[in-house]
Amino acid sequence: MKKYSFILLLLAVILSGCGTEDTSSGSDTSNDTTKLKVVSFLPMDHQFTKDIVPMWLEKVAEETNGAIELEWIGGPESIPTEEQFDAVTNGLVDIGFNVSSYYGHIMPESHSLHLSPFQPWEERENGYYDYMNGLYDQYNMVYLGRWLGPNPFYFWTNKEIGSLSDLEGLKIRSNPTYHDILTAIKANPVEVVPGDVYTSLERNMVDGFGFPLLGPNDSGWTEVTKFIIDEPFLNQNGTILINKDVYSSLSTDLQETLVNLTAEFEKEMVDYFNKVNEEEWKAIEEAGLQKIELSEEDSEKFQNIVKEVKWEAMKETAPDHYEELRNLLDK
Template identity: 25%
Template sequence: MKKRILAAFLVLAMAFALSACGGKSAGGDGEDTYNLKFSFEGGESMRTVSVWFGWEDKITEATDGKVTFTNYFDSTLLDANAEMTQLKSGIADIGDVHKLASDGFTIFEKWKGITMGTPVDGQVEMTQTLIDEFPELQDELADFKVMANAMDGGTYQLLTTEKKVSSVEDMKGMVIWCEADFNDYIKALGATPVNTPWSEVYSSLQKNMYDGLLIAAETLQSNNFAEVCNYITMVNLNYLAGPGHLMCLDTWNSLPESIQAVFDDAEIRGYIEKEQAESGHKSEASSIEWAEKNHGTEVIELSDAQQQKFIDILNQSKKSIAKEWDDQGLPGTKLLDRIIELSAEYEKK
């Protein structure tokens, strides 16, 4: 009996070791190879997902084929409601957790919410500066290895199904899908936020369960939201990039230093950070044009006064987030003040 128990334990231990390192195996030349499981929240056709394929190719090439990837899309590997816990346990080797669920973070859970309204040119550099200056941000990332600050820092617009939004007042009573970062903001606008998994958003809009969503305009085409959203209101709100693609720390520690050096290579990291930011902004205009031409999507430009109202409410919502963190002993106000300071510096460049 003891031998059977021991044998079962060894089998489980071996299975865990393999899952924590994405299927490590010996190559034909006797050197170890690694197939890493990469979990994405979005679908394969999404720009924010497909851009990572170029990064994967660079890693595979730079390691002479020793590192390859198996990709999983639409949250089929990591549960969208327990991403951080599952990634930490090694179910995936790398997780696209750019929505940063509350099972793993406090500050980064609302990263987009606190950084919305920042300059486009400062997306990546401002993020790294803040991480370097605030130990609390480093602490939240301590259980993972950050691949890059390539969470798709971009400009968000308001897509709506049946109701045209030309003012803040039009938002009252609406049900709007958003990432958890923006719950405070959507509530402050007088609407009700919902945060269901990304894979469920299209069908929910189609069934009129939601009145719209706050998201990048490129999704009109990449996610076919133009089929279910008749209007796009140009609120033009930009947020910072973030460390939204993380590696399981057990996986990272299992890799030899030579391969770790490839992941940390400035050129490879810089490629994905730059490509995510630039491609996002380039795709916005073409996606809006495509939606207008193919689905008759109506573009609504806000008046200067209404644009300012949306921004004023956003700034107030950011203060409420900062106060919430202050009450928890975190540097919420200090972080927000530093974001404002850095934004002013970039606007002068």
């Protein structure tokens, strides 16, 4: 009986020890990793997103040592572009790669991103970045930073332009970002969704379009376009936004890591896009497009029109923040 009791006791100790070891070593990685969903305003295979978004995702995985795991669920095919800003606000998705062109009607102050003459790191130093973060806070978001690098807009045409006045009366494919600019130079803005631009050009429904340097050649639009006016205007307005509740749930260290790695990413994007833009100019010329340059007088006139039109719009749509934003950017 004593021998039997001893064996039972020994088995109990062994089983107890196994249970203790299993509990301490079998930590659930789901409890140690924060999994977040990311959406982009453009499809996953678009020239602006296919390389850039993964670069940021990899940077996050590396610099947080896997503490944050990101899933890029897609672009408009997953959540319509015009609904993505609200989706981040409401927590339907955690992080959005978006542009203010698609949420400026909700947050008009975001259009000031276009008007900044500064590099992203300069905006972090002069107070603009912090001021914008205070505005995004009202929409339950944290503004991590920019993501499109140097990417201004251009006007592309099928009419040879000798001067700024030659744009008068032309039908130019537009979007809300530069409707007012086209109106100010007496051109006719025509809203056409990107998927219909090629056909609109081919059938002469429009005489040209507005768009950044990257995209038109990749989308085939240069096949039905003859000229690009080498007069870049407005700053890029790509933003990385994270739901505030999600951000607040992260440790202070992870919050700081996200902000700091995005600041580094902004500098990488400038170098990246400078190189890509240089290559794109060559591709555009090889596609047969001719570059048009405005005279010094017309160039100055056009840039002044862009600046005043946009600041006037800001004054009307965001009167409470107009003065401070202009003080921060119009130096």
